Amino acid sequence: MEYFEVGTKKDILYWSKRLYQKGMTPSTSGNISVRTKDGILISASGVCLNDMDEDDIVLIDFDGNVLDGKKKPSSEKFLHTQIYDLRDDINAIIHSHCPYITAFACSNRIMQEPIMAEFVLYFNKIPIAKYHLPSSMQLAIETVEYFKISDTVLMQNHGVVSGADTLQEVFYTLESLRAYSETYFGTQVLGGAKKLSRKHIKEIMSLKK
Numbered sequence: 001m002e003y004f005e006v007g008t009k010k011d012i013l014y015w016s017k018r019l020y021q022k023g024m025t026p027s028t029s030g031n032i033s034v035r036t037k038d039g040i041l042i043s044a045s046g047v048c049l050n051d052m053d054e055d056d057i058v059l060i061d062f063d064g065n066v067l068d069g070k071k072k073p074s075s076e077k078f079l080h081t082q083i084y085d086l087r088d089d090i091n092a093i094i095h096s097h098c099p100y101i102t103a104f105a106c107s108n109r110i111m112q113e114p115i116m117a118e119f120v121l122y123f124n125k126i127p128i129a130k131y132h133l134p135s136s137m138q139l140a141i142e143t144v145e146y147f148k149i150s151d152t153v154l155m156q157n158h159g160v161v162s163g164a165d166t167l168q169e170v171f172y173t174l175e176s177l178r179a180y181s182e183t184y185f186g187t188q189v190l191g192g193a194k195k196l197s198r199k200h201i202k203e204i205m206s207l208k209k
Contacts, residue, residue, distance in 0.1 A: 006036045006166050009054045009089065012041060015167040017209045019096065020050035026173055029097040031074035032161070034167060037151035042080060075135035082144040083163055090151070090163035093169045097159040099176070100181035104128070105154040111180065112150050115193040120178045126177065128154040152177065 004010035016032055019025045031048055033042035036059075043049065044056045058069035062085060064077045080191075081091050104111050105128060112125030127146045132139035143161060148152040153164040153174060156162070159179070164170045187193035196204070 006168075007036055007041075009033060009041060009057045010127070011167055012043070012057055012117065013054070013175070015051055015053055015094075015171050016049035018171060019094065019174070020048065022175060024096045024098040025049045026097060026099070028029060031076050032167070033080045033093050035091040039067050040077075040084065042073050042074060042077060044069070045075050047071075071166060075136075076140075078137050078140040079133075079161060080142060082140040083147055083161070086144050086147055089165065090147075091165050092167040093161065093163045094167065094172050094174060095105045095159060095161040096174055098174065098178050098181075100185065101154070101160045102158070103185070104181065105159060106157050108156050111154065111177065113138075113184060113193065114196040114201055115187065116183060117177065117178060117200075117204050119203055120196065121207060122176065123152070123180075126150065126152050126154055126160075128156055131156040131158070133159055169180070202204050 012032055012034060013112055017099050027209055028046050028048050031043045033040050039059050039061045041057050042061055044058055056071060058071055058073040059067045060068055060073050060077060062081050074097055083104045085092060108129050110125055113194060114120050127150050129143040129146055143153050143155055151164060154160050162170050162173050
């Protein structure tokens with residue numbers, strides 16, 4: 001793993017490439033940001049996360065205004081600003097169109113099937129925000145409400161957004177959810193998953209204590 005300071009442009013570039021190479025941000029989809037002492041560093045609009053360089057990262061304030069950079073910030077900038085405004089503990093955000101995860105969003109289906117102990121322990125369920133026009137303030141306002149109860153939210157017919165203290169943490173969250181999603185779809189091909197019992201779930205949740 002490369003060495004760089006967390007919350008810098010190099011940090012964003014590293015995890016952007018990891019996201020793309022894992023198939024979680026196809027083509028020019030998805031966006032990524034970090035909170036800094038000067039504002040929010042966010043990926044530019046219409047850029048492929050795998051091909052970004054430092055000029056494709058824009059500094060904006062918490063109202064979405066450009067402070068530094070020649071390119072237009074991501075059209076989903078308000079999704080990021082609203083989450084940062086609500087959650088002081090979140091310093092990194094990734095919005096992904098990972099096909100396996102987005103399939104749940106497009107089916108208007110909460111991720112909550114207790115088929116894996118790890119999912120039950122770390123997530124329990126991932127809520128879904130109702131559809132609003134992508135890039136709109138209405139979408140940002142609707143989605144941020146769910147960040148009062150969750151660090152990750154599906155957006156109906158759109159994708160998923162997740163936040164944490166660092167991009168590394170957010171990446172691992174999305175990678176885990178992708179693995180859960182792939183496993184879930186695999187079980188459907190094999191005739192359906194055997195769900196964990198209430199007793200099993202209780203035992204798993206006791207591990208948090």
